[in-house]
Structure formats: C-alpha cells, structure tokens
Amino acid sequence: MTGLSLEGDLSSFREAIRREHLQKVEALEKQRDNEIAELIADRRTSVQRRVSKLRKEQEEKYLFLAGEMSKDSYAAARASFLDEFSKIRGGFEETLRGCIEGIRRSERERYAVVLRRLAAEALRVCGRPAVVFVEPQDRDLLSSGTLESGFEDGVEIREENLDGWGGCRAVSENMVVDNTLLARWRRLSPSFSVRLSLLMNDSFSEIHNRISKL
Structure with missing residues (x-):
C-alpha cells in the first residue's frame, strides 16, 4: 500500500510539473506572440509614417514642379501670343500698304478722289498760305481742273518722297498737318491693336485656365 501510494504521489507530482511546464510554455508563447504583434504594429506604424512622409515630400515636389511648369508654360504661351499679335498686326499693315499701292498705281482716278x-482737310486745319507736299507723280491729281474753285489760292503743290503710302502733308507758317495715309494709319492703329488684343485675349484666357489646372 505504501509503495502504491508513493507511486501515485509521484505520478501526480509529475503531472503537476507537466501542467506547470505547459502553462509556462503557453505564457511564454503568448508573451512572444504579443511581443511579435507589438513589433509588427510598431513596424507597420513606422512604415506608414515613412510612407506618409515620402508621399508628402513627393506631393510638395510635384506641386513645386507643376508650379514651375505652369510658370514656364504661361510665359511660353504669353510670348507666343505676343509674337503672333505682332505678326498679325504687321501682316495687316503690310497688306494695307499693298492695297494702297495697288490703288495708287492702277486706280488713279479713285486715288485722286x-x-x-x-x-x-489738311488745308482747313493749317490755313493758307501753305505748301502741300505729295508723292512723286501725284501732283497732277491736284491740278486746278480737278479741284473745287479757289483750291490753289495761296497754295503751292510740291512733289516729295514722303513715305510711299500716299496722301499729303500741308505746311503753313505755324503748322504742319501730316495727312499721309501712313500717318492716318498710325493714328488708327492703337484702336486696331486694342480690338485685336481683345479678340486674342479670349483664346489666351482659355489657354491660361488650362495651364493653371496642370
């Protein structure tokens, strides 16, 4: 009986030790899992922070580059439009001069009017006596037979190289009236430029809005 009791006690002791060992192992495993979970969580947070920081840096870099591109694009578009504006204005002036030269050469009666x-008009402004200068070969267009009565009273008509556009320049004692067609165009051209710029501004504004959205 004593031997059996001792053997039973040993068996119970070994079982108790085994259970205690298993509990300790489970506790260690649980601690290990918790530590791993915490490590993973910390690592994940660190990665997220790094990713967030990198994303912010990239966004700032993109915005900076986009802003610079926008500035460059706007400057390039503006330069292009100014160049196109000058070309259109200059082209119109050349076309106008060509039309006037064509009329002066081939439609003399029309030009004479x-x-x-x-x-x-120039004489009414500057008064008389006065000298009226016209382009070479245009003097005959102001002959007495083709003008209103008394036109040549106090008026001397001379031929002189003006600007090639035609028209005339009247000079009295106290005044010079430039009534050449080039002078009249130059007086009109600011208004023409304003109208042209308004027409082109709509297109430029649309392009500017597109650039600003880049």
Missing part, C-alpha cells in the same frame, strides 16, 4: 479730300 481720296488725295483731294486729304489735301482739302
């Missing part, structure tokens, strides 16, 4: 009106 314009020249007479320009001369009469």
Whole structure:
C-alpha cells in the first residue's frame, strides 16, 4: 500500500510539473506572440509614417514642379501670343500698304478722289498760305481742273518722297498737318491693336485656365 501510494504521489507530482511546464510554455508563447504583434504594429506604424512622409515630400515636389511648369508654360504661351499679335498686326499693315499701292498705281482716278479730300482737310486745319507736299507723280491729281474753285489760292503743290503710302502733308507758317495715309494709319492703329488684343485675349484666357489646372 505504501509503495502504491508513493507511486501515485509521484505520478501526480509529475503531472503537476507537466501542467506547470505547459502553462509556462503557453505564457511564454503568448508573451512572444504579443511581443511579435507589438513589433509588427510598431513596424507597420513606422512604415506608414515613412510612407506618409515620402508621399508628402513627393506631393510638395510635384506641386513645386507643376508650379514651375505652369510658370514656364504661361510665359511660353504669353510670348507666343505676343509674337503672333505682332505678326498679325504687321501682316495687316503690310497688306494695307499693298492695297494702297495697288490703288495708287492702277486706280488713279479713285486715288485722286481720296488725295483731294486729304489735301482739302489738311488745308482747313493749317490755313493758307501753305505748301502741300505729295508723292512723286501725284501732283497732277491736284491740278486746278480737278479741284473745287479757289483750291490753289495761296497754295503751292510740291512733289516729295514722303513715305510711299500716299496722301499729303500741308505746311503753313505755324503748322504742319501730316495727312499721309501712313500717318492716318498710325493714328488708327492703337484702336486696331486694342480690338485685336481683345479678340486674342479670349483664346489666351482659355489657354491660361488650362495651364493653371496642370
């Protein structure tokens, strides 16, 4: 009986030790799992922070580069439009001069009507006596037979190289009236430029809005 009791006690002791060992192992495993979980969580948080920081840096870099590109694009578009504006304006001026030269060469009677009106207008402003300068070969267009009565009273008509556009220049004692067609165009051109710029501004504004969205 004593031997059996001792053997039973040993068996119970070994079972108790085994259970205690298993509990300790389970506790260690649980601790290990918790530590691993915490490590993973810390690592994940660290990675997320790094990713967030990197993303912010990339966004700032993108915004900076986009801003620089926008500035460059806007400057390039503006330069292009200014160049196109100059070309259109210059092209119109050349076309206008070509039309006037064509009329002066091939439609003399039609041009004579314009020249007479320009001369009469200049004389009304500067008064008499006066000298009226016209382009070479245009003097005959202001002959007495083609003008209103008394036009040549106190008026001397001379031919001189003006600017090639036609028209006239009247000079009295106290005044010079430039009524050449080039001078009239130059007086009109600011208004023409304003209208042209308004027409082009709509297109430029649309491009500017697109660039600003880059």
